[in-house]
Ligand SMILES: Nc1nc2c(ncn2[C@@H]2O[C@H](COP(=O)(O)OP(=O)(O)O)[C@@H](O)[C@H]2O)c(=O)[nH]1
């Protein structure tokens with residue numbers, strides 16, 4: 001993941017001074033990297049104000065400047081992973097469209113909290129594909145988590161119910177409920193999700209404590225539409241952005257924070273259970289602009 005792929009600002013320096021030409025290139029690259037036009041223009045203006053006409057020694061200065069500014073934008077949206085635990089049981093619904101990494105992220109989260117000594121259960125409320133249930137079951141074994149499932153095609157809300165009840169009755173600390181994100185069938189999806197929330201709230205109005213939306217960084221601007229859709233269904237409490245280890249430019253995170261003001265809980269950097277990291281804006285910004 002890199003904001004600018006193989007780009008050399010030095011090709012644009014005229015006598016090592018920042019000029020309009022370089023500023024425009026800077027803005028163009030930012031837009032290409034999915035940060036959105038508003039942030040691209042803001043960053044360009046900041047850069048202009050502080051650096052125009054000044055000599056710069058090397059392009060590291062540009063990247064350092066950019067890293068610091070991005071970090072400032074993202075800092076208010078940091079949410080620590082530990083905040084997911086709200087006392088026992090903490091009921092957490094994981095939402096998102098197909099293929100973004102919901103099941104994988106639940107596996108990673110389960111492992112992480114298990115390592116901290118928490119008792120975990122996974123609920124397989126993606127009941128539409130046998131493979132989806134098996135995939136979560138495999139992750140539950142790896143993580144040492146309990147597992148709640150039903151037959152294929154069972155009402156997802158009933159799994160939500162069973163999982164929350166299981167958590168209450170077995171002194172579970174954290175329950176993660178996996179869901180099916182078939183956005184192709186929007187109306188059904190909305191009804192399914194709504195029913196899961198209704199059923200959980202009937203058990204306890206505080207359930208679910210968290211509803212995490214998973215976004216795949218490689219989908220770029222489309223991630224914005226996904227947040228829009230899911231916000232209509234539920235009260236999202238945070239985001240996890242996956243696949244930042246890939247060719248994704250990662251700038252989409254800035255666009256999402258700016259537009260929706262939702263906190264980012266963690267980032268997925270690979271397929272293994274150790275590849276989930278707390279979102280640290282300063283570290284993340286450095287990684288994003290590293291050259
Ligand atoms: N490279 C990479 N792949 C990921 C990451 N998270 C998930 N995946 C992969 O994305 C694919 C879909 O993940 P899955 O958890 O099944 O998505 P779901 O449909 O939302 O449950 C799988 O092949 C995962 O291994 C990540 O952070 N990085």
Ligand SMILES: [Mg+2]
Pocket residue numbers: 102103104126132178
């Ligand atoms: Mg899944």
